[in-house]
Amino acid sequence: MGKSRRDKRHIEESWTVKPLHDHSQHHHHQQQQQGSDHESSSVPVASSQQQYIKKSEHKPSNSQKEEIEEKKEESQPDNGNGVDGVVTRLEELFLGVEEQELSEEQLRINDQLQEDELLAMESIYGDNTFILERQRGLRSFQIHIHIEVPAELTVTAKLYSVGDCNGKSDSSEEFSYSFQVQYLPPIVLTCLLPKSYPSHLPPYFTISVQWLDSSSISHLCSMLDSIWMEKPGLEVIYQWADWLQNYSLSYLGIDKDIILGPYGTKHDEDRRAISGIVSLEVDVPSLRSYNDEQCHENFCKNLHECCICCDEYAGSDFIRLPCQHFFCSKCMKRYSDIHVAEGTVNKLQCPEAKCGVMVPPGLLKQLLGDEEYEHWESLMLQKTLESMSDVAYCPRCETPCIEDEEQHAQCSKCLYSFCTFCRERRHIGIVCMTPEMKLQILEVKFVFSSLVFLVSDSPLLARRIKSAKILIVHPTRRNENKLKTRVLSSLAENTHT
Amino acid sequence: MSSPSKRREMDLMKLMMSDYKVELINDGMQEFYVHFNGPIESPYHGGVWRIRVELPDAYPYKSPSIGFVNKIYHPNVDEMSGSVCLDVINQTWSPMFDLVNVFEVFLPQLLLYPNPSDPLNGEAAALMMSDKPAYEQRVKEYCEKYAKPEDIGAAPEEEKSSDEEMSEDEYESLDDEMAGQADP
Numbered sequence: 001m002g003k004s005r006r007d008k009r010h011i012e013e014s015w016t017v018k019p020l021h022d023h024s025q026h027h028h029h030q031q032q033q034q035g036s037d038h039e040s041s042s043v044p045v046a047s048s049q050q051q052y053i054k055k056s057e058h059k060p061s062n063s064q065k066e067e068i069e070e071k072k073e074e075s076q077p078d079n080g081n082g083v084d085g086v087v088t089r090l091e092e093l094f095l096g097v098e099e100q101e102l103s104e105e106q107l108r109i110n111d112q113l114q115e116d117e118l119l120a121m122e123s124i125y126g127d128n129t130f131i132l133e134r135q136r137g138l139r140s141f142q143i144h145i146h147i148e149v150p151a152e153l154t155v156t157a158k159l160y161s162v163g164d165c166n167g168k169s170d171s172s173e174e175f176s177y178s179f180q181v182q183y184l185p186p187i188v189l190t191c192l193l194p195k196s197y198p199s200h201l202p203p204y205f206t207i208s209v210q211w212l213d214s215s216s217i218s219h220l221c222s223m224l225d226s227i228w229m230e231k232p233g234l235e236v237i238y239q240w241a242d243w244l245q246n247y248s249l250s251y252l253g254i255d256k257d258i259i260l261g262p263y264g265t266k267h268d269e270d271r272r273a274i275s276g277i278v279s280l281e282v283d284v285p286s287l288r289s290y291n292d293e294q295c296h297e298n299f300c301k302n303l304h305e306c307c308i309c310c311d312e313y314a315g316s317d318f319i320r321l322p323c324q325h326f327f328c329s330k331c332m333k334r335y336s337d338i339h340v341a342e343g344t345v346n347k348l349q350c351p352e353a354k355c356g357v358m359v360p361p362g363l364l365k366q367l368l369g370d371e372e373y374e375h376w377e378s379l380m381l382q383k384t385l386e387s388m389s390d391v392a393y394c395p396r397c398e399t400p401c402i403e404d405e406e407q408h409a410q411c412s413k414c415l416y417s418f419c420t421f422c423r424e425r426r427h428i429g430i431v432c433m434t435p436e437m438k439l440q441i442l443e444v445k446f447v448f449s450s451l452v453f454l455v456s457d458s459p460l461l462a463r464r465i466k467s468a469k470i471l472i473v474h475p476t477r478r479n480e481n482k483l484k485t486r487v488l489s490s491l492a493e494n495t496h497t
Numbered sequence: 498m499s500s501p502s503k504r505r506e507m508d509l510m511k512l513m514m515s516d517y518k519v520e521l522i523n524d525g526m527q528e529f530y531v532h533f534n535g536p537i538e539s540p541y542h543g544g545v546w547r548i549r550v551e552l553p554d555a556y557p558y559k560s561p562s563i564g565f566v567n568k569i570y571h572p573n574v575d576e577m578s579g580s581v582c583l584d585v586i587n588q589t590w591s592p593m594f595d596l597v598n599v600f601e602v603f604l605p606q607l608l609l610y611p612n613p614s615d616p617l618n619g620e621a622a623a624l625m626m627s628d629k630p631a632y633e634q635r636v637k638e639y640c641e642k643y644a645k646p647e648d649i650g651a652a653p654e655e656e657k658s659s660d661e662e663m664s665e666d667e668y669e670s671l672d673d674e675m676a677g678q679a680d681p
Contacts, residue, residue, distance in 0.1 A: 308557060308592045310503045331558075335592060338558045344587075353591040 086142075086206050089271050090135065090192040093204040099196050106199055114139055114193050117235045125241070128186070139193040143237075144186035145245045150256065154178045155211070155287055157260045157280045178257075181287065183294035185210040185276075187220075187244050191237060198235050202228040207244075210276030211287060213262060216252050217273035220244065223251060260284070306331055308351060321350050323357040329367075332359075336367045345379045392420040407432075502526070504557055512596040527552055530566065532649060535640065536605035540633040544569070544644030548604075549579075550596070560590035561599065568643035570636050572611040572622035581607070582617045 102110075118141060122129045125143055132140040156178040191203040205224065207217050227243060228236050249255075260283055277283055300315035306328035313328050320326040327335075331351075336359065339348050348364070350357045365373045385391050390403045394411035395418055401409040403420045410417045418425060422432040505526045513519050518532040533548045535541030547566040553559050563586065565579035573582045585607065594603075616622035625632040 308504065310507045331592070334555075335558050338555055347587075351592040353593045 085274065086190045086208065087132075087135065089206050089274070090140070090190065090204050092271060094136070094138070094192060094194070097194070097201070097204075099194055100200055102196055102199070107195055110195060110197060110199055113198055113235060117198075117237055121237060121241070124238070132190075135192055138195065140191065142188060142190040143241050144188055145241055146186045147184055147245060147249060149182055149184055150249070152180060153182075153184075153256060153258065154180050155258045155260060155284075157284050159280065177284065179284075179288060181291040183291045184258075185287070185290050187248065189241060189244060199233055202232075202236060205240075206272045206274050208274040208276060211258060211260065211283070212252075212275060213265070213277055214268065214270070214273045214275040215265070217275055218270035219252065220248055221270050221272045223248075308335075319363070321357060321363075322360060323350050323352070323355050325350050325352045325355060325357075327351060332363075333367050336364060337372070340368060340372055340376050340379065343379055345376060346383060348376075392418075394418070395423040505552060508557075508595040508597075512600070515597050515601070517600060531600060533600060533604060535644070536608050539605075539609045540636040541569075541571075541608045541640060541644075544640035545646050545649055546644055547649035548600075550599070557592040557594070560586040560594075561596070562586075563599070563604070567648045568639055570618070570621055570639040571608065572613055572616040572618050572625055573607060575617040576621075580617070582612075582615055584615055585612055 118131070118139065121141070121143065122131075125145075128144040128146065130142045130144075132142060134140060156176050159175040159177070188208040189205060190208070191205045193203050194201045197203050202225075205221075207220055207224075209217055209220075223243065224240050227239050260277060260280065263277065263279060298315075299318075302315055303312045304315055304318060304326075305312050306318070308327055308331040311328065317328055317330075318326045319329050319332045335351060336348065339345060348359050349355065350359065364376060368376060385400050391400050392403045392409045393399070394401055394409075394414060394416055396416045397411060397414045399411050399413040401411050403409045407420045408417070408426055409420050416425075419427060419432060509519070509521075509526060509529070512531070520530040522528045522530070528549065528551050531548045531550060533546050535544040535546075546569060549564040549566055551562045551564075553561065560583070562583065563581040565574055565581070567579075568576065569579070570576070573585050574580070575582075586603070589603070611622070611625060613622045613626055621632065621635075624635065
């Protein structure tokens with residue numbers, strides 16, 4: 001799925017492509033993931049689910065200035081992120097302007113125009129418009145403007161050496177990291193409509209961008225001002241949104257590359273510019289994961305053809321392997337089932353010809369189910385042991401044991417110590433014997449105990465005994481073993497040659 | 498569970514579109530015959546074979562079985578039945594391979610580079626390892642004897658019979674070398 005490796009402690013390994021679900025769950029999950037991988041990158045930039053629930057924290061108070069002070073303390077990082085920050089700034093702007101007194105008639109007209117414009121915006125931008133709680137009775141709303149990202153846009157993060165906040169860098173000290181994106185977090189335009197909009201005043205607004213610094217954003221703000229000045233008195237919000245969507249990147253001179261930063265510079269002159277950049281460690285992963293999530297969502301929505309079965313399914317019905325190859329879940333399931341049933345577990349690799357990446361166990365567990373997964377595990381163990389050549393099976397209990405250099409093994413289960421060649425009890429100093437040889441020895445013993453020197457049918461044995469120069473004595477129980485050992489060892493010596 | 502029939506259709510279609518002569522046995526798309534020419538740089542060059550392809554239920558997760566209907570001298574092909582050693586196919590098979598692959602890549606590779614470690618025709622394997630020129634000679638002999646166009650019911654190359662009285666079916670029933678032919 002192109003996601004970063006999960007810590008093994010996470011029980012939930014989500015390999016299946018998730019079904020489409022609504023926005024709020026989506027963001028929540030994203031934050032969960034981000035929380036585990038790196039320090040929390042809470043740069044929500046007025047994330048959607050907060051809007052509807054948030055109630056404006058008005059406290060009835062005498063002095064308006066006091067209100068602002070309180071708000072400022074409550075709000076999050078003072079670069080104005082989060083809804084609180086935006087609301088605060090809008091308040092600031094509002095209170096900084098003295099509105100004209102208007103006639104009832106004019107107020108009514110403005111009100112109607114505002115309502116119409118909001119409806120229009122909602123129908124154009126759909127799910128990306130958010131009507132906010134009225135502030136002081138004034139309409140407030142937000143538009144998430146998704147820019148169409150030019151092909152092959154890269155985002156570059158530059159790391160300068162210490163003591164270099166001004167951007168003046170010794171090129172040998174510079175290090176940069178770039179990555180391509182197809183999706184960028186939206187430009188968020190938040191507006192507060194004064195009573196004299198559109199007749200006399202433009203809307204109060206803030207622009208929040210997660211990937212631009214405040215200086216760049218303030219240029220955008222200035223542009224919005226100019227747009228209003230071109231035709232004051234007319235509704236302007238659509239022009240603003242449209243311009244931001246189609247011309248903002250080129251206006252800032254961004255063609256193929258966005259350079260993150262500069263960090264550490266504080267540019268607070270235009271209070272309407274809210275920058276979301278925090279630090280490299282936060283921004284790079286945040287932008288990457290936003291991009292990945294959007295690519296993934298896009299993939300899930302569309303139909304794709306599975307190369308194995310040639311059927312078409314929505315992206316959400318596909319499973320993507322670590323090598324990035326993807327196949328429909330039906331095929332993957334069938335593929336896994338067949339190989340486990342046949343015992344050909346070594347062939348459980350990516351179906352793509354010549355890819356060779358093994359199907360990960362976590363995924364197999366999901367595809368096979370618990371019972372068959374266990375079956376797979378035991379097959380894997382078997383195959384692995386078979387491929388190891390120094391494995392011997394205990395003659396007594398069949399447990400696999402590891403052989404040492406002297407052809408000896410000891411079973412860890414029943415503790416039987418045996419020779420891996422003849423599978424008998426370990427015999428130090430005595431060479432292994434074939435079954436034929438063992439049979440011959442039995443005959444010799446018989447000969448000895450019956451006190452008759454009866455040479456066995458084997459002329460070979462007879463020759464050997466003769467050549468062994470063994471003293472034949474009356475075998476008592478005591479010396480019988482000794483004799484036997486001597487015979488055996490000399491026989492062994494002779495056969496060894 | 499039914500195997501993906503769309504995939505079978507596609508593969509068969511692709512095979513036919515690649516100019517291979519395909520004869521379906523029934524409408525089930527399970528079994529069919531394909532005419533195959535010996536690869537150019539091998540001793541099999543010039544020979545033509547009728548190949549029986551059987552798609553198992555589990556296709557494409559499992560490889561098809563391949564059999565030579567008319568005789569061929571090859572270490573990995575059983576001389577009597579014409580079946581190609583399954584292991585050899587299975588080792589390299591992937592669900593992404595299709596029938597065109599089998600005839601364009603797999604079979605030519607097999608004929609060019611037999612695998613002596615897994616022989617179905619021990620004699621051929623041994624001969625190939627011990628006396629390569631003799632092996633190649635034998636291969637050519639077999640081609641002459643059993644792998645001519647008329648052996649597979651194709652139109653004869655020479656001007657032997659201009660009369661079209663003999664139908665294709667009759668040609669086939671005359672030929673003893675046919676193995677595993679489905680009843681008409």
